[in-house]
Amino acid sequence: MTDTTTPAPPAEYTVPQERRVVTEIPGPKSRALHARREAVVAAGVSSALPVYIARANGAVLEDVDGNRFLDLGAGIGVTTVGHTQPEVVAAATAALGSLTHGMATITPYESYVQVAELLAQHTPGDFPKKSLLVNSGAEAVENAVKIARKATGRRAVAALEHAYHGRTNLTMAMTFKAMPYSAGFGPFAPDVYHAPGSYPFRDGLSGADAAARTILYLEKHIGASDLACLVVEPIQGEGGFMVPADGYLPALQRWCNDNGVVFVADEIQTGMARTGAYYASEHFGLVPDVVLTAKGIAGGLPLAAVTGRAEIMDAAHPGGLGGTFGGNPVACAAAVAVFEQIEARGLLAEARRIDATFRPLLEQLRAKHDVVGEVRGIGAMLAIELVEPGTRDTSRTPHATAVPAIIAHAAQQGVLLLSAGTYGNVLRFLPSLAVTDAHLEDTARIIDDALAAL
Ligand SMILES: *Cc1c(COP(=O)(O)O)cnc(C)c1O
Secondary structure, eight states, rough: OOOHHHHHOOOSSOOSOOOBOOOSOOOHHHHHHHHHHHHHSSSTOSSSSSSOOOEEETEEETTTTOOEEEEESSSHTOTTOOOOOOOHHHHHHHHHHHHSOOTTTTSOHHHHHHHHHHHHHSSSSSSOOEOOOOOOOHHHHHHHHHHHHHHHHHOOOETTTTTOOOOOOOHHHOOSTTTTTTTTTTOOHHHHHHHHOHHHHHOOOOHHHHHHHHHHHHIIIIGGGGGGEEEEEESSSTTOOOOOOTTHHHHHHHHHHHHHOOOOOOOTTTTTTSSSSSSSSGGGTTOOEEEEOOGGGGBBBOOEEEEEEEEHTTTTTTSSSSSTTOOHHHHHHHHHHHHHHHHHTTHHHHHHHHHHHHHHHHHHHHHHHHEEEEEEEEEEEEEEEOOOTTTTTTOBBOOOTHHHHHHHHHHHHHHOOOOEEESSSEEEEOOOOOOOOHHHHHHHHHHHHHTOOO
């Protein structure tokens, strides 16, 4: 793990780094745009907060009515380096003017190779690695499964309960929650299984006991000899930021290694400095065979990667992997700049700073409000799980209505918060690493008010 304690240099922000509410939310221009949208955009593409963004910079979004929102979601952990981060924008702009599309499977270009080199260097594990670049997280998951099946000659794919892996046909089957992700969209890809995972707040199991339960399912229900891969988010994202119990993930990895099962870490949400390490696997001593990267890799441009042991990745024959836009040169140039910015601005340390500032504030909320069941997460990936009043020490009944109420309250104050969780009762925080301590203190105050008003 690389680290630097160099403080971030002062940045010139093109949008003032403060929340500001100047109209009702959504404002009149947003409402007019929304009416246009409803006429022509498919209803399935919902909008959690229909304010229309005109520009964004650092940790702040500015809408078409001039309202400014402190962004605690960063486009679901995408703009980890900050919105329109200047060096990333400059690198992408330069690439745009020199090579907009190269078609890596016909005539290659250097930036694709650079991204693969950086991934080989920064993903966990000290062995030869190779990468494939694609356009989206779901496409990375699809390719990891495809490669694992070719490498092992086996059919079955295991994911965990509460997992989220995407919305394509195969990844819908791998995602745990039916509504809204897969309900009515079947039939689904066969040979996909959900094993029980580790959710300490709800199952109370030690890492060893939770792993034994997972392994029992894999061995008895699927059979190790038929299992191509186990795909795991080291900290589950959409599922609710569950940090597995100590020892859980290493036990699964040992079992996979012993049984010839490809261990795939879906680090699409947890990767790229989000948790204070390049990859969250590092916190658990995990060395996956294959690591998936997407969301934060290119500062907002679409890019995703499958990186794995060279012998596994090379199991796919020439021509077996690829796609028209995969590894687009503009996105690759942005990704190279993101890796540079992680070093230059000490962003691993910034993620740890966010943890050090925000976690105690969330713990104060837990001490004060009995509906806050648990504070969890690592680095700039933190969450609170809400339970019905009076149930925190008993049934821990999920409090699903609290989360939309808090999100709505915060939106009116100019703070964008995101929900998560199989039960919809988790507030997740994954700000850009440009968020300041003052922003986090301000956010905690607003959540405190919202909790008091429940
Ligand atoms: C977002 C996400 C995906 C899917 O990525 P898309 O780019 O939306 O296809 C897969 N896995 C995890 C853990 C994610 O957070």
